[in-house]
Amino acid sequence: MTIHDERDRNGLTESEFLESYDVSNYDRPSVTVDMLIFTVMDKEQENFRKLPEKSLQLLLIKRGEHPYLGQWALPGGFVAPHESLDEGAARELYSETNIRDIYMEQLYTWGDVGRDPRTRVISCSYLALVDRTALQVQAGDDADDAQWFEVGYRVLQEKKTNLAEGWELEKIVQLTLTHGSTRLTATVKLVETISDRKSVLRREIVESKGIGFDHAKIIEYAIGRLRNKIEYTDIAFYLMPHLFTLTALQQVYEVILGKELLAAAFRRKIAPMVLETNELTKDAGHRPSKLYRFDPNWNRTF
Amino acid sequence: MTIHDERDRNGLTESEFLESYDVSNYDRPSVTVDMLIFTVMDKEQENFRKLPEKSLQLLLIKRGEHPYLGQWALPGGFVAPHESLDEGAARELYSETNIRDIYMEQLYTWGDVGRDPRTRVISCSYLALVDRTALQVQAGDDADDAQWFEVGYRVLQEKKTNLAEGWELEKIVQLTLTHGSTRLTATVKLVETISDRKSVLRREIVESKGIGFDHAKIIEYAIGRLRNKIEYTDIAFYLMPHLFTLTALQQVYEVILGKELLAAAFRRKIAPMVLETNELTKDAGHRPSKLYRFDPNWNRTF
DNA sequence: ACAAAAGTGTTGTAAATACACCCATGC
DNA sequence: GCATGGGTGTATTTACAACACTTTTGT
Numbered sequence: 001m002t003i004h005d006e007r008d009r010n011g012l013t014e015s016e017f018l019e020s021y022d023v024s025n026y027d028r029p030s031v032t033v034d035m036l037i038f039t040v041m042d043k044e045q046e047n048f049r050k051l052p053e054k055s056l057q058l059l060l061i062k063r064g065e066h067p068y069l070g071q072w073a074l075p076g077g078f079v080a081p082h083e084s085l086d087e088g089a090a091r092e093l094y095s096e097t098n099i100r101d102i103y104m105e106q107l108y109t110w111g112d113v114g115r116d117p118r119t120r121v122i123s124c125s126y127l128a129l130v131d132r133t134a135l136q137v138q139a140g141d142d143a144d145d146a147q148w149f150e151v152g153y154r155v156l157q158e159k160k161t162n163l164a165e166g167w168e169l170e171k172i173v174q175l176t177l178t179h180g181s182t183r184l185t186a187t188v189k190l191v192e193t194i195s196d197r198k199s200v201l202r203r204e205i206v207e208s209k210g211i212g213f214d215h216a217k218i219i220e221y222a223i224g225r226l227r228n229k230i231e232y233t234d235i236a237f238y239l240m241p242h243l244f245t246l247t248a249l250q251q252v253y254e255v256i257l258g259k260e261l262l263a264a265a266f267r268r269k270i271a272p273m274v275l276e277t278n279e280l281t282k283d284a285g286h287r288p289s290k291l292y293r294f295d296p297n298w299n300r301t302f
Numbered sequence: 303m304t305i306h307d308e309r310d311r312n313g314l315t316e317s318e319f320l321e322s323y324d325v326s327n328y329d330r331p332s333v334t335v336d337m338l339i340f341t342v343m344d345k346e347q348e349n350f351r352k353l354p355e356k357s358l359q360l361l362l363i364k365r366g367e368h369p370y371l372g373q374w375a376l377p378g379g380f381v382a383p384h385e386s387l388d389e390g391a392a393r394e395l396y397s398e399t400n401i402r403d404i405y406m407e408q409l410y411t412w413g414d415v416g417r418d419p420r421t422r423v424i425s426c427s428y429l430a431l432v433d434r435t436a437l438q439v440q441a442g443d444d445a446d447d448a449q450w451f452e453v454g455y456r457v458l459q460e461k462k463t464n465l466a467e468g469w470e471l472e473k474i475v476q477l478t479l480t481h482g483s484t485r486l487t488a489t490v491k492l493v494e495t496i497s498d499r500k501s502v503l504r505r506e507i508v509e510s511k512g513i514g515f516d517h518a519k520i521i522e523y524a525i526g527r528l529r530n531k532i533e534y535t536d537i538a539f540y541l542m543p544h545l546f547t548l549t550a551l552q553q554v555y556e557v558i559l560g561k562e563l564l565a566a567a568f569r570r571k572i573a574p575m576v577l578e579t580n581e582l583t584k585d586a587g588h589r590p591s592k593l594y595r596f597d598p599n600w601n602r603t604f
Numbered sequence: 605a606c607a608a609a610a611g612t613g614t615t616g617t618a619a620a621t622a623c624a625c626c627c628a629t630g631c
Numbered sequence: 632g633c634a635t636g637g638g639t640g641t642a643t644t645t646a647c648a649a650c651a652c653t654t655t656t657g658t
Contacts, residue, residue, distance in 0.1 A: 028331070029333050081422055086413070102500055247637075284630080288636095351608050571646085585657080586608085
């Protein structure tokens with residue numbers, strides 16, 4: 001039995017549900033906001049000396065209704081007539097997670113025709129970053145469960161093909177989302193076609209196991225933005241507590257970039273963005289380290 | 303008499319038009335695409351020796367209907383039920399300008415509540431770049447006139463205020479759009495509020511003369527994106543003909559960045575992105591220059 | 605000849621990279 | 632003492648800015 005034969009609370013299968021769904025006389029699309037809420041968490045660590053490893057986590061919600069019943073999807077919902085997109089995003093964030101007042105930025109708007117089987121839906125996605133330590137997420141009023149999933153991002157293949165008038169780059173990415181024994185995977189293909197006069201980037205879901213809608217694509221996009229922006233902005237600090245060690249900060253960079261960094265170089269690079277405090281960590285199985293905070297005078301350009 | 307008392311082809315003023323406009327029972331917003339079509343053009347030059355100066359140009363359309371009748375606005379229109387956002391953008395581009403197959407990228411989605419006086423409209427904006435030499439724009443089938451406006455971008459003020467918990471950056475930008483004797487201006491205020499936990503960037507129109515809707519904001523945003531992306535991508539080449547001189551390329555960079563560059567440094571920096579050809583310019587009042595083309599093997603990362 | 609642009613070389617500074625090394629703590 | 636992370640110094644390379652200077656054409 002595939003997921004699509006499963007019945008919802010009204011006893012309908014997905015195809016029965018879709019048949020009964022009234023699509024008629026809507027020539028306007030529905031507009032939703034989808035939230036990509038990321039945080040960084042410590043993994044378990046047995047050795048008392050070693051620092052805990054960090055992992056990048058994404059909040060997903062288990063669908064309690066058709067379509068994609070039982071699968072996991074991004075939190076989100078319809079934009080109300082009286083609220084802006086930003087307000088809608090903030091409202092959805094709060095109502096589904098009780099989180100408020102965190103870093104948020106608009107990511108991209110997804111408008112392919114068949115992306116929601118019910119009707120035409122255009123989704124505006126938002127990236128949000130939270131400090132895990134200042135956080136106690138509860139699934140909101142909806143009885144859906146909300147859960148943090150560890151994010152894995154792996155490039156499976158990169159390919160370049162020369163065409164008559166230009167060339168084509170193809171990249172295949174494997175996404176892995178794990179929470180306890182639940183493991184969701186997706187394969188997303190990025191195809192960039194470049195010629196003299198234009199350049200088109202297409203994103204395509206090759207396979208999506210356990211992730212609803214086209215959300216795998218959106219997640220892939222968001223990780224790309226995160227990786228990009230962490231290099232030249234201060235977004236990493238929105239994932240940190242007020243005081244932090246430089247090693248903890250470095251771990252956040254590493255977990256987002258998916259590669260190791262040299263401590264010496266990292267410290268020098270980050271130095272102008274942080275201020276030293278007099279406080280120290282203690283009770284580690286090694287030399288204590290200074291705590292730092294973000295420097296409000298760091299010169300961002302906008 | 304202000305613009306708002308002007309009458310449309312049905313003899314209605316803006317407020318009469320709005321009263322008669324049926325807003326009822328639409329709980330779904332309308333969704334449109336707005337196109338920001340940029341190109342670079344030569345200015346007139348009297349001295350036979352001197353190279354013509356370049357200017358950045360943006361395509362605007364004169365509104366023939368309420369609201370903002372008689373003002374200029376970005377080309378765009380409603381997204382049809384059967385087309386994706388990208389397709390809608392390409393269709394609007396073609397139908398209003400007869401341009402096809404050029405560089406296009408989604409910019410940002412604008413969803414404030416009062417941004418269109420008729421009803422709730424959410425607009426997804428697209429940036430498009432054209433090579434002026436390969437271009438003969440005609441206003442599309444609509445009888446509206448489409449016209450290229452020279453773009454001016456000037457920062458009037460930058461201010462930083464320290465707050466109790468963080469700080470605030472304010473930047474005031476003056477936009478100038480000129481076509482012949484038509485001169486449109488707008489003042490846009492950017493306010494970025496930053497604290498430990500969040501960061502919000504608000505964009506606000508202080509004044510907008512002759513530019514309809516909130517399009518001044520969108521134009522300001524697009525110029526920012528252009529300036530940013532020209533530094534690390536190959537978008538500049540979509541504004542160039544197939545073969546070009548390095549000085550012409552440098553002029554494009556200068557006109558977008560709004561500052562002069564040193565030729566020596568520019569050439570070295572751009573060298574890995576271009577290939578030399580054997581062709582030369584001629585009939586200039588000075589030493590001929592080699593023509594270059596974009597190097598398809600330049601390593602973009604995506 | 606000369607105005608104007610095309611194009612190269614040289615030098616100083618700043619940033620990123622790689623590696624080696626010493627320091628401080630808990631057990 | 633030892634494992635582990637905290638933290639610094641140094642040498643090498645790379646990028647870039649500033650400026651001076653030579654080359655080549657049309658009139």
